[in-house]
Structure formats: C-alpha cells, structure tokens
Amino acid sequence: MLQLLLASENLLFSVALLLMLLIGLLELIAVLFGSSFSSSLESLLPEVEIAPHTEVGQLDADSALSRFFGWLRIGEVPLLMLLVLMLLSFGLLGLILQSLLLSMLGFMAPAWLATPVVLFASLPMVRFSGGILHRLMPRDETTAVTSDSLLGRIAIITLGTARQSYAAEARVKDQHGYQHYIQVEPDNPEECFVQGTEVLLLTRQGAVYKAIKNANPHLSEAE
Known part of the structure; x- marks a missing residue:
C-alpha cells in the first residue's frame, strides 16, 4: 500500500489526501480555540472586481463560470467542505484507478494522463x-430567519456577473450577523452587477432576489 501511495504516478493523488487531512486538522485546532478555520479562510479571500466596461463576451463567460460553480454546489455548501470533498474524491479515485490498472494490466497510467481523467x-x-451535505447540514437561514427577511438588506456580488436572466452569487448578512449566499439579478433589465458591487435586495422570485445598485453610502453589508 505504501509503495502505491509513494509511486511517482500517484504523487498528486497522495498529496491531495494529505492536504485533506491537514485541512481537517487545522479546522479541529481552530474549533478547540473557539474559532473556525473555514471562516478565517473565507475572510482572507480577496474580492475580485471586474471593470465596469466589461464586454458582452466577457459577461457570457462570467455567467457560464457562475453556472458551473453553482452546479458544483458553491453557495449551497461551505467552500472549505467542497474543497475537502474535491481532494477526497480526486485522491481516492486516482488511487483506485491506478490500483485497478496495476492489478489488471500490470502497470499504472502516467501522471500526465491519469490526472486530468x-x-x-x-x-x-x-x-x-x-x-x-446540503440536505444534511443545519440551516440557520431556515431556523433563525426567513428568506424574505433578507429583503431590504445590502448584499455584495461575490461570484459572476448579474444581468437580466443571469443570476450571480451574492453574500448577505441577516439580522443575527450570519452570512448567506444567494442568487441575485438586477431589477432593472438594463443594469448589470459585477463582482464587488453592493446591491439592495428589493424582491424575491423563487430562489432569485431582485436588486438595485446601492446608491446610499450610509448603507453597507453590515447594516
């Protein structure tokens, strides 16, 4: 087993599993000290801004990227958990694939071929x-607050570009200070919101919130 883990063909898969264990250890240590590694990691992530004169082609690319991240459950499940799931899936699938190839064919696939597959x-x-995980996780937004209670609050676009019929991910705090990740579209069809834009939540249609750009400098996400 050790030879399989240390083989050059499996180095990336073994490193992925090692990183997964390291993240779990850091989270455990943070919890013991009354903190959270995942929250600290999120606070260190910079807000990526897109220039206001972004072209239509770039908007389409941003929307496609936003839909892909949504497909991966980003916004539904904490990012750190998804990272752990990715490392675990990548590491285990890689080792299982290489183990099957070794037992059936007598050799393992080279790393440059096995990694993208x-x-x-x-x-x-x-x-x-x-x-x-999304179904099993306790949800503060369903027990502490309702979806409509977020209306009238300031949100920040965190992923993608919001425009008509293309929602982007936004972060908003409820009255208890808990963060929620929601889908936002501009209320005005002619507007678009790039990453880092502060918006005021007006209405909700299903899971999508309609918003306008925050024009009041005295309002902020912390309000």
Whole structure:
C-alpha cells in the first residue's frame, strides 16, 4: 500500500489526501480555540472586481463560470467542505484507478494522463456528495430567519456577473450577523452587477432576489 501511495504516478493523488487531512486538522485546532478555520479562510479571500466596461463576451463567460460553480454546489455548501470533498474524491479515485490498472494490466497510467481523467471524473462526485451535505447540514437561514427577511438588506456580488436572466452569487448578512449566499439579478433589465458591487435586495422570485445598485453610502453589508 505504501509503495502505491509513494509511486511517482500517484504523487498528486497522495498529496491531495494529505492536504485533506491537514485541512481537517487545522479546522479541529481552530474549533478547540473557539474559532473556525473555514471562516478565517473565507475572510482572507480577496474580492475580485471586474471593470465596469466589461464586454458582452466577457459577461457570457462570467455567467457560464457562475453556472458551473453553482452546479458544483458553491453557495449551497461551505467552500472549505467542497474543497475537502474535491481532494477526497480526486485522491481516492486516482488511487483506485491506478490500483485497478496495476492489478489488471500490470502497470499504472502516467501522471500526465491519469490526472486530468481523474479530475474530470471527480466533479460529479463533488456535486453528488455536496448535495447530500446540503440536505444534511443545519440551516440557520431556515431556523433563525426567513428568506424574505433578507429583503431590504445590502448584499455584495461575490461570484459572476448579474444581468437580466443571469443570476450571480451574492453574500448577505441577516439580522443575527450570519452570512448567506444567494442568487441575485438586477431589477432593472438594463443594469448589470459585477463582482464587488453592493446591491439592495428589493424582491424575491423563487430562489432569485431582485436588486438595485446601492446608491446610499450610509448603507453597507453590515447594516
């Protein structure tokens, strides 16, 4: 088993599993000290801004990227959990594939070939396991606040570009200070919101919130 883990063909898969264990250890240590590694990691992530004169082609690319991240359950499940799921799926699938090849054919696939194949195969597993976690996780937004209670609050676009019929991910805090990740579209069809834009939530249609750009400098996400 050790030879399989340390083989050059499996180095990336072994490192992925090692990183997964390291993240779990850091989260455990953070919890023992009354903190959260996942929250600290999220606070360190920079807000990526897109220039206001972004062209239509770039908007389409941003929307496609936003839909892909939504497919991966980003916004439904904490990012750190999805990272752990990705590392676990990538590492286990890679080792299982190489072990099967070794036992059936007598050799393992080179890393340059196995890595992209396993990475692609890991994505559906991340989506599936992320969906299970999403159903099992306790939801502050359903027990502490209602979806409509977020109306009138300031949100920040965090992923993608919001425009008519193309929602983007936004972060909003409820009255208790808990963060929620929601889908936002501009209320005005002629507007678009790039990453980093502060918006005021006006109405909700299903899971999508309609918003306008925050024009009041005295209002902020913390309000």
